[in-house]
Amino acid sequence: MTTSTAARVYNFSAGPAVLPEPVLEQIQDEMMALPGVGSSVLEISHRSKDFEEILDDAVARIKAVMNVPDSHEVLFIQGGGALQNIMIPANFITEPSGVADYIITGAWGKKSAGEVKHYGKLNVAYDGGSTKYNHLPKQSDLKLTPDAAYVHLTTNETIHGIQFPQLPDTGGVPIVADKSSDIMCGPINVSDFGLIYACAQKNAGIAGATIVIVRKDLLERSGDRLASYLDYKKHAQAGSRFNTPSTFPIYVTGLVCKWLQDQGGVEKMESQNKMKSQILYDIIDSSDGFYTGHVLDKAERSVMNVVFKLGSDELDAKFVTDAKSAGLTTLKGHRSLGGIRASVYNAMPVAGVEALAAFMKNFASKNG
């Protein structure tokens, strides 16, 4: 048994983000050699039986945690959301004249939409940019294409702290969802989605692994026209080992899912995430305007990323600096929006949120 050698802070980073301490401890314990293997997980072949077990276990745990039906395949791919932004239109828009609908509710959706032109036509079904993405569209705001290849949305926008409480009605057109920052934050119905993608480094592991959950019938859409690595079918046929996958990040995702199961699964996470984020929203709401939340409608506020600002840029900066001195780190908002962002992913303990809440109250009374 190895032990920690350094004091840990409460890390509110939006991603790469905090991991459960028991996961870090297991990684540390096994670093020199996996039990019974004699080599580190960093050193074993992706074709070895030992790694095959790790990969199969990670996939099985994702399926169990998210209740993935047999209609869907779970893949690990490298390249993050940025490569998914290419693979999605490349695979699913079947001809250059084809259209994909994008519902843009934040900076990540905007970035995703920007890649469509290389593979087909983009229809912006909604873009909330003119109001800095501080609210979600109503169903009647959406300009959907009846025969679109798919409808893309970002279920939780990390930068703006805005999260869909329920999915829009797309009239049977497959929903493709970037769930990078809210995968496994609570129960969902995977059957509602044609494809889900999530880079692992927020709620499901570390940077380098991207989880893709795709409806099997959609795998056939691309035919034979794509270069190999861009083709979901190739990854699926090879069981995520078309080439050497990012072995260590996959191992970490398996450990994170096991921890999540030990905690009581996504149902437990959902209630805890609501509770954690509410602690912070309550302080914002009762601060008499000292703190202002970015999102207008309480029902649309993210349970993962609590985004707010103080009365001035100077006060924002002082908040971040003072918080860091108090062991509460990475609270600066994204450079595109400014202000403060506290990310309270699954692995952020309640004690960390309570520490931040106490700091916020104290900071407001001193500086209000």
Place this chain on the structure above:
Amino acid sequence: MTTSTAARVYNFSAGPAVLPEPVLEQIQDEMMALPGVGSSVLEISHRSKDFEEILDDAVARIKAVMNVPDSHEVLFIQGGGALQNIMIPANFITEPSGVADYIITGAWGKKSAGEVKHYGKLNVAYDGGSTKYNHLPKQSDLKLTPDAAYVHLTTNETIHGIQFPQLPDTGGVPIVADKSSDIMCGPINVSDFGLIYACAQKNAGIAGATIVIVRKDLLERSGDRLASYLDYKKHAQAGSRFNTPSTFPIYVTGLVCKWLQDQGGVEKMESQNKMKSQILYDIIDSSDGFYTGHVLDKAERSVMNVVFKLGSDELDAKFVTDAKSAGLTTLKGHRSLGGIRASVYNAMPVAGVEALAAFMKNFASKNG
């Protein structure tokens, strides 16, 4: 200070492969929290000053170790060699009528050539497949295109254990080299290459990071026509942080390069790699045919992957099984070639090679 909890074997895996023990020990020591940071390297934002230092350090060490001139850029990209096989023709073949030359001296070169058709015309300048890639082409064997976009080759073919002792003359056409299995195995002149790529999990780290060293003037070739993640220019402009890079694999590459510098650099590695591989080749050559090397010409035998076979598939299998019992693992040859493969990358200690040599002698005398 943490310690190992399990006995380690000598791991001859072709990749992901053995790492230096001091590197594993440092990773283990720092796993719970980086010194002075309070969070694990797995948990820190890729935009943080702490990670920026890790990334800058890794790039600086690669430049120092490989003596990279100012004319070339060092990038980290995800997706392994498989994604490079797409990015290279996509970026460098400037129009659909353009031609790229591929010198195919093993299975990896063959795979690389297979992706060209999506972006331009493939000219197979040489393919040694009919003789199972047991020798390299002479200069006069090469059917080069005078105005090719580039000439691709694989400097060391991991599966067949064959390595170019010097580069062919391409008449000024940029050489694009897959150096996945022999990067940093000895000194090279980076100026001889238009682009070098290497997935890190053999000589330079772990799976999930691909090192790309590209001549800066070639970055402009792609113009504005590519989707973002496929465009080298985008990665270069963003200093390898176009999106979240694989932070932990980059940290490991930095540690491996530091270890390599502490050992005496690539000059020292070269002499040691020659010595290590020669120990095994000498046993093969003096075994009176009990062991047969795959590569015909001694000058073309790889210093990284020693590939040979015994008199029958059964004897090959017994060799692998008995070796594993003796703590010498992952010696089975690639499924496409059979036989035995002992990979003796930089991090394989001389003691490991000596243990394998003693085993080989003993096995031959018992089973010969």
